Amino acid sequence: MSNDAQPTVNGPTPGGYAEALGELEQILTALERSDVDVDVLADKVQRATVLIAFCRDRIGRARLQIEQVVAELGDG
Amino acid sequence: MSQPSFDFADVDNGGDGGIPTLGVGELAEAINGALRRSFADGVWVRGEIQGWSERGPHVYFRLAEETADGKASVNVQFFAPSRARLKPLLMKHRLRLADGLKVRIFGHLDFFAPSGQLGLKMSGIDPRFTLGELALQRDDVVRRLVAAGLYDRNRQRPLAVAPLNVGVVTSLASAAWADFLHEIERSGLGFALKVIDVRVQGERAVAEVTAAVRALAGDPHLDVVALVRGGGGRTELATFDHEAIATAIASSPLPVFTGLGHEIDRAVADEVAHTALKTPTACAAALVEAVQSFRAATEQAWAAIAQRGASQLAAAASDVSATAQGLRHRVLAAVERADHRLGAANAALRRAPRMLDVEVRHLDAVAERVRLLDPAVTMARGWSITRTPDGRTVRSVAQLAAGDRIITTFADGTAGSRVEETTP
Numbered sequence: 001m002s003n004d005a006q007p008t009v010n011g012p013t014p015g016g017y018a019e020a021l022g023e024l025e026q027i028l029t030a031l032e033r034s035d036v037d038v039d040v041l042a043d044k045v046q047r048a049t050v051l052i053a054f055c056r057d058r059i060g061r062a063r064l065q066i067e068q069v070v071a072e073l074g075d076g
Numbered sequence: 077m078s079q080p081s082f083d084f085a086d087v088d089n090g091g092d093g094g095i096p097t098l099g100v101g102e103l104a105e106a107i108n109g110a111l112r113r114s115f116a117d118g119v120w121v122r123g124e125i126q127g128w129s130e131r132g133p134h135v136y137f138r139l140a141e142e143t144a145d146g147k148a149s150v151n152v153q154f155f156a157p158s159r160a161r162l163k164p165l166l167m168k169h170r171l172r173l174a175d176g177l178k179v180r181i182f183g184h185l186d187f188f189a190p191s192g193q194l195g196l197k198m199s200g201i202d203p204r205f206t207l208g209e210l211a212l213q214r215d216d217v218v219r220r221l222v223a224a225g226l227y228d229r230n231r232q233r234p235l236a237v238a239p240l241n242v243g244v245v246t247s248l249a250s251a252a253w254a255d256f257l258h259e260i261e262r263s264g265l266g267f268a269l270k271v272i273d274v275r276v277q278g279e280r281a282v283a284e285v286t287a288a289v290r291a292l293a294g295d296p297h298l299d300v301v302a303l304v305r306g307g308g309g310r311t312e313l314a315t316f317d318h319e320a321i322a323t324a325i326a327s328s329p330l331p332v333f334t335g336l337g338h339e340i341d342r343a344v345a346d347e348v349a350h351t352a353l354k355t356p357t358a359c360a361a362a363l364v365e366a367v368q369s370f371r372a373a374t375e376q377a378w379a380a381i382a383q384r385g386a387s388q389l390a391a392a393a394s395d396v397s398a399t400a401q402g403l404r405h406r407v408l409a410a411v412e413r414a415d416h417r418l419g420a421a422n423a424a425l426r427r428a429p430r431m432l433d434v435e436v437r438h439l440d441a442v443a444e445r446v447r448l449l450d451p452a453v454t455m456a457r458g459w460s461i462t463r464t465p466d467g468r469t470v471r472s473v474a475q476l477a478a479g480d481r482i483i484t485t486f487a488d489g490t491a492g493s494r495v496e497e498t499t500p
Contacts, residue, residue, distance in 0.1 A: 017435075024442050031449045038451055038461055038469055048446040055439050059432050066428045073422060 011047050017058040020051045027051070104189035111185045121150065121196065122180040122205065125173060135159065135173075139181065139196070151195040152183065158199045169203035170341075175279065177314075180205035210314055217319045217344050226326035230350045233331045236299035238370040239363055241268050243292030243301040243330070245285060248273040252306035252337055252356040259360030265367050270298060276305040277315060286320040293328035300363065301328060303345065304335040304356035316343035325349055335359025455487035473498050 014020035027048045031041060098106060123139035126149070133156035140149035154173075166172065173179065182200030187193070221227045242260075246253040248271065260267050272288035275281045285303070292301045303325070305316070315321070316336055322344040325332045331350035335358055336343055346352035353359040447453060451461070462470040463483050470476060480495045 021439075021442075024446075028442065028445055028449075031446075041449060042451050045446055045450045048442075052439060052443045052446065056436075059435050059439070063429055063432050066425075066432070070426055070428075073425070 011050070014051065014054060017055055020054050020058075024048055024051045024055070101189065104187055104192075107187040107194075111187060115185050118182055118184045118199070119196070120180060120182050120202070122178070123149070125175055125177045125179060128173065128175045132156075133159065137175075139179070151193060152181065152198050153186075153195050154198040158197075161199075162201055165201070165203060169207060171203050171206055173201075174277075177206060178209040210317065213314075214317045214344055217317060217322055218347060220319065221322055221326060221344070221348060224323075226323060227348055229326050230328055230332055230348055233329065233350055235331045235350065235366060238367050239299040239331075240266055240367060241297055241299045242270070242363060243295055243298045244269055244271045245274055245288040245292065245301065245303045246271065246305065246356070247276050250276070250306045252276075252304045252335070255306075256302070256304045256335065256356040256360045259357045259364065263360075263364040263368070265364060265371075267363070267367075270295065281315045282318045282320055285315070286318075286324045289321065289324040289328060289332065293324070293330050293332070295330075298330055300331050300333060300350075302333045302335065302359055302363065303349070304337070304359055306337045306356070314343075316345035318344070321345050322348050333359050333362060452487060455485070461485045473500055 014023060027044050030036065031044050031048075036044075121139055123141040126138045126140045128137045129135065135154040137152050137154070138149045139152050140147060171177075180202040181196070181198050182202075183196040183198040186195055186197050188195055218227065244253075244256065246256065253271075257269075260269065270292065272292060274284040274288045276285065289301060289303065292298060303316075316334075325334075325345055326348040333351045333353065334343075334346050334349040335353045335356040336346060337355055342352065351362060353362050455461070461484070463485065464470060464475070465481050465483065468475075470482065476482065476495050476498050478495055478497050482493055482495060484491045484493065
């Protein structure tokens with residue numbers, strides 16, 4: 001199953017962190033229903049994994065930027 | 077006093093019808109004898125002095141009276157010895173005998189044979205009578221001035237703030253004028269004097285003084301009129317009791333100052349004047365003082381203005397510096413507040429990474445939920461998925477029959493098998 005996840009991994013790149021998080025929430029809501037098809041389930045999990053990585057990446061970048069800006073402010 | 081009757085009993089009775097004939101000398105003698113008998117102790121007579129005439133040390137005048145029957149007069153001889161004797165008495169009462177003066181005099185009647193004239197040889201005088209008469213006349217004048225509303229009028233005239241233009245009524249030949257002028261010049265102030273020379277005693281004094289006061293009072297260039305005169309007798313001062321002069325002073329539109337040179341008496345002119353001084357010098361001094369006090373007031377006012385100006389400048393300067401100080405404080409406070417806000421912003425900024433941590437935790441939770449849903453996780457625990465060869469997931473035994481081929485997916489691979497039997 002996990003091998004078939006590749007196409008869904010290539011879903012549209014989210015517009016930003018908030019959009020990605022929104023999609024993640026939708027996926028979670030959908031997956032937590034009992035009648036989810038196993039195949040769909042695997043695809044959704046793959047997509048969710050991609051979105052989570054996206055979000056982590058965004059947070060990491062933001063942290064880096066903030067740290068740079070604060071460092072530039074000096075100790076004032 | 078009753079008219080004396082002549083008694084000719086001692087005259088020789090040798091004439092017609094028993095009436096004696098006398099020689100003129102005898103008649104004169106008889107008259108004098110009769111007069112001496114009738115007025116043995118002399119006689120007091122009252123009347124007004126007229127035709128005052130000094131001849132050498134002697135004086136001759138008429139004592140006159142207006143009566144209901146017309147005018148009555150008697151000639152009076154006031155000889156040197158009597159004058160000398162009465163001089164201290166007259167001086168004591170500051171009386172100087174002159175025309176127009178009402179007097180009560182004592183004397184002896186004498187018929188002067190060479191001129192055939194009856195006369196009174198004056199040897200005494202009652203000064204109190206004259207003074208009383210003067211006072212009465214004076215009171216009458218004052219009463220009339222009060223009734224005419226003139227008594228206080230000149231006093232109510234405002235005096236110019238700096239009475240420098242002075243009209244002076246005086247006798248230029250007098251010490252009074254010299255004193256007045258000296259005092260004015262001594263002040264060194266810019267007085268401008270306009271002087272009218274008048275007689276201050278004698279018959280024409282009243283008319284001249286009145287005319288002079290009127291003329292100066294109407295001069296639009298003057299601030300004040302001064303009427304000055306040297307010292308003199310009470311009777312001369314009577315000139316200034318005269319109603320005409322008093323009226324001229326009282327009705328003058330300019331304030332009138334008097335300096336009539338008398339320490340004790342006040343003339344009616346003084347009563348109605350704006351300001352009455354005792355001497356010409358005092359009169360000038362009063363004018364000088366008025367100008368000086370104006371000058372002092374002016375200087376004081378300037379000083380006050382200067383002081384006020386300086387204090388207002390100081391106040392303004394202090395306002396400016398207070399404003400500047402206030403501004404400085406406010407600016408400093410504003411800067412401090414801005415600095416504080418900046419600090420707060422800075423602190424908030426430094427808290428930003430922590431906000432990211434919140435996101436990270438949230439994302440971790442989401443990831444955990446996703447992981448739990450992953451079928452791979454479930455299959456790792458021993459669960460498997462059964463599909464038909466065409467890939468459909470087998471959810472019910474009813475989809476299968478004996479002999480059907482099925483593919484089972486495990487966590488780590490697949491196995492193909494065939495169904496032998498089904499049990500619902």
